Amino acid sequence: ETGVTQTPRHLVMGMTNKKSLKCEQHLGHNAMYWYKQSAKKPLELMFVYNFKEQTENNSVPSRFSPECPNSSHLFLHLHTLQPEDSALYLCASSQVAGELFFGEGSRLTVL
Amino acid sequence: AQRVTQPEKLLSVFKGAPVELKCNYSYSGSPELFWYVQYSRQRLQLLLRHISRESIKGFTADLNKGETSFHLKKPFAQEEDSAMYYCALALSSARQLTFGSGTQLTVLP
Numbered sequence: 001e002t003g004v005t006q007t008p009r010h011l012v013m014g015m016t017n018k019k020s021l022k023c024e025q026h027l028g029h030n031a032m033y034w035y036k037q038s039a040k041k042p043l044e045l046m047f048v049y050n051f052k053e054q055t056e057n058n059s060v061p062s063r064f065s066p067e068c069p070n071s072s073h074l075f076l077h078l079h080t081l082q083p084e085d086s087a088l089y090l091c092a093s094s095q096v097a098g099e100l101f102f103g104e105g106s107r108l109t110v111l
Numbered sequence: 112a113q114r115v116t117q118p119e120k121l122l123s124v125f126k127g128a129p130v131e132l133k134c135n136y137s138y139s140g141s142p143e144l145f146w147y148v149q150y151s152r153q154r155l156q157l158l159l160r161h162i163s164r165e166s167i168k169g170f171t172a173d174l175n176k177g178e179t180s181f182h183l184k185k186p187f188a189q190e191e192d193s194a195m196y197y198c199a200l201a202l203s204s205a206r207q208l209t210f211g212s213g214t215q216l217t218v219l220p
Contacts, residue, residue, distance in 0.1 A: 004154075042115075043197070043210040056207055090155065098143050098201035098208055102155040 003027065006091050006103035013081065014111050021076040021106045023091030030095060032074040034066060037088040037105070049074060081110045113138040115200050115211035123217045124188050132183040132214045134172075134198030144174055144181040145208070147197040155197070158183075168192070188218045 004025045013019050025032065034046040048056035049068040063085075065077040074091055086109045092100040114137045124130045136142060146158040159167045161174040161181060172183045181198060198211040 040212075042212040045207055045209070048207065098145055098160060098199070099157055100147075100155075100208060101157075104154050 004091055004093055004101050004103035006089075006106050008106060009104065010107045010109075012109045012111065013078065015081060015083070017081075018077070018079045020078065021089055021091075021108075023074040023076075023103055025072055025074075025091075025093040025101070027093055027101060028095070029093035029101070030071055031093060032068060032071070033092040033094070033100065034074065034076050035090040035092065037090055039087075043090070046076075078108070081108075083110050086110045113142065113200050113202065113209050115198050115209055117196075117198055117211035117214050119214045120212070121215050121217070123219060125219050126190055127187050130185050130188040130192070130216065130218070132196050132198075132216065134181045134183065134211060136179050136181065136198075136200050138179075138200060138202070140202065143201045144172070145199040145201065146170070146172055146181075146183050147199055147210070149195040149197070151194070158196070188216075190218045190220060192216060193218045 007022045031050045033048050036044045036046055045058050046060045047066040052068050052071055063080050067075040088105045088107050090105045091103040094100045116135045118133055144161040147155050148158040149155045159165055170183055170185045172181050174181050193216055195213050195215050197213045200209045
């Protein structure tokens with residue numbers, strides 16, 4: 001499989017649950033990203049990893065915890081989320097700055 | 112801080128008519144500008160970037176530093192152009208990409 005793959009595509013969780021979102025890229029890119037897409041809001045950059053090192057953390061609450069074990073995999077660990085965290089979480093990768101390849105997203109609902 | 116503004120949330124044009132999607136940015140340095148597109152039930156994808164100066168699917172965009180704009184244009188819209196369009200700005204050589212709120216383009220038959 002090529003491109004950027006995100007699992008699960010849909011996730012429903014309670015506020016006390018712990019879950020993880022997974023992203024995998026088969027493009028040989030060296031940077032990976034998490035973006036949040038909420039209704040009526042622009043895409044918000046959450047985290048950037050460049051060669052497995054986190055280079056951006058845009059004031060994201062600690063209930064979101066990223067992990068990048070290698071340049072092909074990116075996780076977003078979720079713990080004690082709030083209903084306002086319900087959104088579409090997009091993963092992307094890039095080799096050239098600004099040229100992002102996106103996954104289809106993980107639709108998260110927090111009850 | 113950098114900011115991208117797309118003033119039109121919705122835009123409708125008839126097939127064959129010219130279309131222009133507006134994008135303005137605020138950044139004091141030398142930005143790199145991009146247009147991304149999301150067709151129905153497809154993932155977000157890069158359409159074009161200003162430094163390549165290409166025409167993709169008939170679309171062009173010119174960076175106007177005086178007006179801090181990067182409007183997307185096509186002389187003759189097609190129904191398959193209906194999609195959500197996002198303007199985005201990157202600081203030179205930086206990984207952070209700032210997106211506008213998007214414009215939903217509908218091309219009517």
